[in-house]
Amino acid sequence: MVASQCPTTTGPRGEGRTRPMPTTERHTEQQQAMLPSQRQETLPGDGRLGPAAAPALTLLVIGEDPTGAFTVPDLLDASGTRVRIRRARNLTEAERLLRDDVHCILLDLSGEAELEGLRRVLRLAPATAVLVTTSEADTERAAEAVRVGAQDYLHRDELRASHLTRAIRYAVERKRADLVQRRLTEARLLAQENSRLERGLLPRPLLEGADLRFAARYRPGRSRALLGGDFYDTVRTPDGTVHAMIGDVCGHGPDEAALGVELRIAWRALTLAGLSGGTLLATLQQVLENERQDDEIFATLCALDIAPDGRTADLYLAGHPSPLLAGPGRVPQLLPYEHGGPALGLLPETDWAAERVELGEVWTLMLYTDGLIEGRIGQGNQRLGQDGMVQLISAQLAAGLRGEDLLDAAVTEVRELNAGELTDDVALVLLDRG
Structure with a gap:
């Protein structure tokens, strides 16, 4: 969800107090804070960003927005995870927007050349988690994307706030685990190579x-x-x-x-x-x-x-x-x-x-x-x-x-x-x- 701003009044000592919001008005604001394609789903919580909110993640969305899901600058799910949305119209613009604060990339697979686009994204950001979106009928292309190197895929009709933020968190952690495993493998291979060199070069x-x-x-x-x-x-x-x-x-x-x-x-x-x-x-x-x-x-x-x-x-x-x-x-x-x-x-x-x-x-x-x-x-x-x-x-x-x-x-x-x-x-x- 987007963080909602509840009206406040000032108490006797100047403290900010939240004015109770009518049920209908509160329900309407919650619906507006959701992704446009899923505003019928109501998530628990009032959607406010407070001190206890989980660390924010940044999602870079590349390409067209076929579902109109990313018209809001932020998402917030029930667990307090905030996801900042950054948009890139194409891979050239994405390369300019790829900075260290990008935790995950979302790429829509909608054309014949999009798997090659995914490969380019993986070359541009080898340490960043990547999600792809496809139509529900295009499961084979989605599976191929995972084989190429994406962390996971989503169907376009699954772009609900709670589902998407959970998928982003999963993809980020899976990428971290993959990188750690790769470093451990490289260290083990290096140790084995050093051992062979040591036996050959030290007398x-x-x-x-x-x-x-x-x-x-x-x-x-x-x-x-x-x-x-x-x-x-x-x-x-x-x-x-x-x-x-x-x-x-x-x-x-x-x-x-x-x-x-x-x-x-x-x-x-x-x-x-x-x-x-x-x-x-x-x-x-x-x-x-x-x-x-x-x-x-x-x-x-x-x-x-x-x-x-x-x-x-x-x-x-x-x-x-x-x-x-x-x-x-x-x-x-x-x-x-x-x-x-x-x-x-x-x-x-x-x-x-x-x-x-x-x-x-x-x-x-x-x-x-x-x-x-x-x-x-x-x-x-x-x-x-x-x-x-x-x-x-x-x-x-x-x-x-x-x-x-x-x-x-x-x-x-x-x-x-x-x-x-x-x-x-x-x-x-x-x-x-x-």
Whole structure:
């Protein structure tokens, strides 16, 4: 119905009071407030819009009005649902009137080309509910409209206020449910695709026969991305040497992520082919120079060749933070980094020297990328840094955390110190012996 305006009188204190309306006059006003085609139907309620009225909906009616049903600017049913009517003579005008406040579109199917018109409406307003109207004898066309994408159909002789507002509410809620279901389906498919990509792009350690425990964690900095520019890998060669590495391509886009995957795969292939140390790093630099999109792109790298007895290792640093070594009876500390060389891709014909390090009988080694240490702490610009990271890991080791639990706790605490999600990629590799 249209909201009716009852005459009022002023009481002793100025309050507005409704003057009783004669039954005949009230019935006549109710009949006038209804759709012209159904003024014989009387709905309960006086039709006034008050504070308790339900939230208003906007209906865009496209095309001719074959029943003369939409000559009023508003409808109001017995439940208090108000529907604002907006009219468009054709699809061109409808496109101009389609704004965010339109909840439902009503299209009359009265010509041979109207199903194509419906398809155009669905393209113009993919997130808006659509109702169609047909003659009672044209049920097949109505069913086809629903198959094409309309939420429901009405026969023209059903355009009563209560019936129409109920159909609009139903169509709007059904469209919302359809959109939610579509998003859930898209999210599920994306998760399945990401899982397949993760299995294909993130490495599986090749450590069969090694007396080591392995754990890793990876968090890309890009929103909703699977991979960033960080990369890592661990393999054991037939001579018993365990080779571990972690690296970081500068930048955060998909090109950098792809380059990180290429470098990781190249490192594994070269390692299994027998290359190691400075020769391997020099070859990786050639790969980077040939594959990078820009001459300014470089990559940092930390590589460890752990002796078959597990007590010593050769450390190679190419512009990368030094690993953390911990063990029983010793204070966790960073491995030496004085002899590190430049990052891959910065200088031609560079030589990276090995640093021999003593590991001992029982130890824990953590390799990491700079995303772990560059998070902020406090309210200022101060960063966690390597010293802060050593203190953080030391406290967690003292609390008895090991393996994946240690890495999860480390990433969680760094995020909390940063007061939000980390913007850089984070990769962590943990090797335990004894």
